[in-house]
Amino acid sequence: MKLFIDVRPLRASPEFRRLWIGGTASVLGGQLTVVAVLTQVWQLTQSTVAVGAIGIANAVPMVVFGLIGGTLADTVDRRRLVLFTTIGQIVTAGLLATQALLGFQSLAVVLGLVCLQGTFSGLGAPARRTFAARLLPEHLVRAGIALIHISFQASMLVGPALAGLITAQWGVATCYVIDAVTFTIGLYGVVRLPSMLPSRPEGSSRPGPRAIGEGMRFLAGQPVVRGALLTDVIATVLAMPIALFPAIAAERFGRPEALGLFMSAIAVGGIAASALSGVVTRAARPGAVMLAAAGVWGVGLAGFGLAQPLWLGIACLVIAGAADTISVISRGAIVQIATPDAFRGRVGAVEHIIGVSGPDVGNFRGGLVAGVSSPAFALVSGGALCVVGVAHLAGRNKALRRFSTATVPAPQ
Structure with a gap:
């Protein structure tokens, strides 16, 4: 029925299907980390100011490196750029898990890793946004974006509640480990993509x-x-x-x-x-x-x-x-x-x-x-x-x- 979400992009493009599955897993894992960081910083400081600083530590690099990532995405192979930034996010999630397991008890370390995570996310986000238009025929692009959005909404709804259960039962380190695993699933979806070199008109500028x-x-x-x-x-x-x-x-x-x-x-x-x-x-x-x-x-x-x-x-x-x-x-x-x-x-x-x-x-x-x-x-x-x-x-x-x-x- 034309009323319900159009799933034709998942059938039309195996590459888009793998990317969507991996992206869904990554967003869900990211929600676990959001809650885990909030919980850990509150446990470390009991300070609302410190908790508020998480937003600054994440948003500033997302904005600054988002601009840089945009120019890179119009210059280099977008697939390689997203591979690099996804690997960076996996490593960062692993470092978050390590510091939690070792009990570092350092606000600076947590905020520094949040900043690093925001850096990799900002660098890769503009290139990721171009994939649907490259992988799908024009008449299916909107349907592909709708599929991406519903997975994001579902993760936003389920992720925080799931994170609360996990942190209460096994601690914040488990959320970070799961986040690293989900990014690895996302990495598989990107690895199988074809080369994504952008079109570069004659005389276009370098990054x-x-x-x-x-x-x-x-x-x-x-x-x-x-x-x-x-x-x-x-x-x-x-x-x-x-x-x-x-x-x-x-x-x-x-x-x-x-x-x-x-x-x-x-x-x-x-x-x-x-x-x-x-x-x-x-x-x-x-x-x-x-x-x-x-x-x-x-x-x-x-x-x-x-x-x-x-x-x-x-x-x-x-x-x-x-x-x-x-x-x-x-x-x-x-x-x-x-x-x-x-x-x-x-x-x-x-x-x-x-x-x-x-x-x-x-x-x-x-x-x-x-x-x-x-x-x-x-x-x-x-x-x-x-x-x-x-x-x-x-x-x-x-x-x-x-x-x-x-x-x-x-x-x-």
């Missing part, structure tokens, strides 16, 4: 500031790709709700335990949308679908800010989570299809950086607004601003609004 500048100029001249990335900025920076969940759970509903329900509701909505994404991935105009979904994300969060019964608030978050997933799938396909292969690494780096930093900036914005008003006002105003921002973008960017696979520019 460095000039190559980054070329990528920025390409984005400036491409309203479809630029608009797709700007939609993500609007949705995350203006309407990210996570930082407001604890206050809403405690102050409005008087149930701090509702925090977990809020987080799960978004994930459940995302998984449901991915499972029923067949219509979305076959839609003729992914640009219009993405814009509409980003608007619904804002409406859902504004509704959550106004909701009084707990069940209604959760329902709004499920709707928001589903809309977010539809927007992410459509945006990823637009970026990969509308970007010539010669620029996919650098554009993927920008998309990666927005994905890493946008939610953090949005949560910070929400916290500031709530601090001078209220959590409910921060949610409602953020959702409303998101809707207005997306509507304004849709009105001004006709190319994005009307984008379809039939209007894809010829490869350069």
